[in-house]
Amino acid sequence: MAELETGAVPIREEFLVKQDGNKKRKRKERGQNKRREKIHVKENNALCPAISIGNECPYKENCKFPHDVEAYLATKAPDIGDKCPIFERYGVCPAGFKCRWLAGHVVINADGKYELIKKPDGQFTLFTVNTVGKEVQRKLRTKQLDLSKAESIISAVLGEEKPDPSSKVSNIPEENRDATSAISEGKETESVSLEETGVLKNQTVSVNVDLKEISSQARSNIALPTLRPQEKNLIDWRDRKILAPLTTVGNPPFRRLCGSLGADTFYSEMAMCYPLMQGHQPEWALVRGLNYEREMMRGGRRGILGVQLATGKLWQATKTAQVIAEQCDGVDFLDLNCGCPIDLVFRQGAGSSLLENPGRLLRNLQGMDAVSGQIPVTVKLRMGNKDDHPVVKNLIGRIFNETNTSAATLHGRSRQQRYSKNANWDYIGEIASKVKSMNERIDELPEDSLRTQPLSLIGNGDCYSWQDWYDGVNKGVDTVMIARGALVKPWIFEEIEARQFIDKSSTQRLEMLEQYCNNGLEYWGSDSQGVNTTRRFFLEFMSFFHRYTPIALYEVQRPRLNDRPPLYTARDEMETLLASNKVTDWVKLSEFFLGPTPERFTFTPKHKSNSVEEAEG
Numbered sequence: 331m332a333e334l335e336t337g338a339v340p341i342r343e344e345f346l347v348k349q350d351g352n353k354k355r356k357r358k359e360r361g362q363n364k365r366r367e368k369i370h371v372k373e374n375n376a377l378c379p380a381i382s383i384g385n386e387c388p389y390k391e392n393c394k395f396p397h398d399v400e401a402y403l404a405t406k407a408p409d410i411g412d413k414c415p416i417f418e419r420y421g422v423c424p425a426g427f428k429c430r431w432l433a434g435h436v437v438i439n440a441d442g443k444y445e446l447i448k449k450p451d452g453q454f455t456l457f458t459v460n461t462v463g464k465e466v467q468r469k470l471r472t473k474q475l476d477l478s479k480a481e482s483i484i485s486a487v488l489g490e491e492k493p494d495p496s497s498k499v500s501n502i503p504e505e506n507r508d509a510t511s512a513i514s515e516g517k518e519t520e521s522v523s524l525e526e527t528g529v530l531k532n533q534t535v536s537v538n539v540d541l542k543e544i545s546s547q548a549r550s551n552i553a554l555p556t557l558r559p560q561e562k563n564l565i566d567w568r569d570r571k572i573l574a575p576l577t578t579v580g581n582p583p584f585r586r587l588c589g590s591l592g593a594d595t596f597y598s599e600m601a602m603c604y605p606l607m608q609g610h611q612p613e614w615a616l617v618r619g620l621n622y623e624r625e626m627m628r629g630g631r632r633g634i635l636g637v638q639l640a641t642g643k644l645w646q647a648t649k650t651a652q653v654i655a656e657q658c659d660g661v662d663f664l665d666l667n668c669g670c671p672i673d674l675v676f677r678q679g680a681g682s683s684l685l686e687n688p689g690r691l692l693r694n695l696q697g698m699d700a701v702s703g704q705i706p707v708t709v710k711l712r713m714g715n716k717d718d719h720p721v722v723k724n725l726i727g728r729i730f731n732e733t734n735t736s737a738a739t740l741h742g743r744s745r746q747q748r749y750s751k752n753a754n755w756d757y758i759g760e761i762a763s764k765v766k767s768m769n770e771r772i773d774e775l776p777e778d779s780l781r782t783q784p785l786s787l788i789g790n791g792d793c794y795s796w797q798d799w800y801d802g803v804n805k806g807v808d809t810v811m812i813a814r815g816a817l818v819k820p821w822i823f824e825e826i827e828a829r830q831f832i833d834k835s836s837t838q839r840l841e842m843l844e845q846y847c848n849n850g851l852e853y854w855g856s857d858s859q860g861v862n863t864t865r866r867f868f869l870e871f872m873s874f875f876h877r878y879t880p881i882a883l884y885e886v887q888r889p890r891l892n893d894r895p896p897l898y899t900a901r902d903e904m905e906t907l908l909a910s911n912k913v914t915d916w917v918k919l920s921e922f923f924l925g926p927t928p929e930r931f932t933f934t935p936k937h938k939s940n941s942v943e944e945a946e947g
């Protein structure tokens with residue numbers, strides 16, 4: 331066996347590439363590439379949207395777009411191929427004349443004009459869910475949307491009502507009391523701008539928030555003008571195959587790919603509440619999902635889709651939850667991100683910063699839950715911010731006692747640690763047994779407690795194989811969430827189902843990439859702009875996918891994903907190409923499915939070369 335550097339994966343000798351021993355090691359690149367150039371593809375001579383799909387234009391001569399199909403086609407970029415993947419599947423292509431595979435669905439009619447064709451039973455059955463329309467976004471921008479429900483909840487949760495002195499913290503079962511009392515020792519003073527909440531205008535007051543009061547109010551006498559929590563949809567989280575929320579890479583086409591490979595629980599990419607409340611269109615785009623994510627999945631369960639939100643502020647959390655509950659048509663749960671370590675998010679008091687401020691974290695959950703109707707609320711946590719100061723043992727008791735949160739996900743790392751060490755599954759196991767004993771005593775909660783359902787615990791961190799998944803479940807969690815493991819090996823969900831490693835051939839992996847591209851073209855469009863967007867996200871995906879090392883090449887039974895293989899030649903040329911860490915090779919792969927890259931095309935992955943270790947979230 332060749333000598334290995336620390337952190338290197340043992341690869342069988344016959345596959346290793348001999349290297350010059352004097353070669354200097356490249357400096358490790360960490361974190362995100364912040365200065366990236368994005369090329370936007372815009373057609374100069376963009377055809378009218380109605381005409382481009384063969385319809386009449388309602389604006390006629392007042393339309394600002396050209397209507398001359400022949401003139402448009404004369405200058406249009408050449409076709410990428412003559413078989414449109416979308417037309418082949420659905421018998422119709424929604425990109426019409428703009429499609430870059432137009433030859434697949436156009437004919438020249440008797441008048442010598444181009445005419446789009448559609449198969450008799452052709453129907454495009456991909457639907458986007460959770461599209462919040464322009465009118466709602468405008469009302470948000472101009473503060474015209476009625477958010478009075480959220481506003482009354484905000485005042486209630488902030489404690490404007492007088493607490494009922496008969497309602498005591500001692501109602502909480504002994505088992506869970508340490509948590510509540512440890513944190514609520516004394517008073518936590520917070521400066522809360524009520525203007526921010528939309529409750530009061532032009533007045534900033536300092537509110538002394540007594541956590542004991544909040545806690546008792548939350549569980550007893552807040553007259554929440556809302557559905558009783560009993561009316562919440564109950565989710566059975568046990569053994570769900572969860573694909574983690576993944577900014578940028580966890581887009582709907584990728585989620586759909588994982589769904590076809592066995593995942594049944596999905597999250598939108600994290601959306602920040604502030605821009606959502608500003609009616610910022612790109613942020614609302616993050617909330618969207620696909621009908622395919624909520625259908626019956628191959629494991630026999632209906633897929634569920636959650637929307638993940640990040641904010642540190644009660645008014646943002648509550649108002650956004652109200653808008654989503656009222657305007658979105660495909661949300662199975664609402665998740666509050668309390669694990670994001672990114673500075674930008676942390677500095678706003680959101681993400682893992684909330685771990686330092688449990689009162690605020692709990693109020694956000696209470697507020698969201700109170701306005702979200704039947705949609706249950708979940709929370710994503712990490713162990714803490716500092717390595718030596720895990721906080722979840724205390725926090726989880728309060729989440730149980732003071733909210734009706736359906737599930738908490740725990741990533742077994744601290745913010746300080748990022749991805750440097752292995753996730754701490756012993757800690758996750760300890761929290762799991764605490765949650766279990768709290769659930770066993772759920773009947774001891776006061777009758778008017780907000781909690782009406784057991785709390786589920788989802789473990790997260792370093793699940794790269796079916797064995798890791800079952801080890802996690804054996805620690806006592808309800809299920810295990812998978813992030814990087816799915817980016818590198820999207821069929822990990824299949825492996826879990828089959829309880830064995832599945833060694834996909836290069837042909838099978840190439841088919842997966844093709845499926846990703848087709849999903850992308852269906853979602854973003856098969857016109858020039860859609861092709862460009864699909865390529866960009868394909869390349870982001872490749873920055874993870876190339877890290878898969880076929881199991882047959884390993885010398886060990888159970889490789890760790892954080893360990894890097896030395897340079898190797900795989901079993902065939904395509905497998906070697908798929909393992910290349912060069913962007914030029916990823917571009918070459920994209921060209922198989924998306925045609926040649928446009929001139930001046932550049933791409934820098936969002937996450938630097940050791941992306942698997944360093945991506946943030």
Ligand SMILES: Cc1cc2nc3c(=O)[nH]c(=O)nc-3n(C[C@H](O)[C@H](O)[C@H](O)COP(=O)(O)O)c2cc1C
Binds near residue numbers: 579793
């Ligand atoms: C590229 C990338 C993007 C992420 N984006 C998010 C996110 O938007 N929200 C979130 O809660 N976590 C995010 N995470 C964190 C993951 O959901 C997960 O908690 C973490 O990667 C640990 O799981 P793993 O060891 O299975 O990768 C992201 C992780 C990666 C690698």
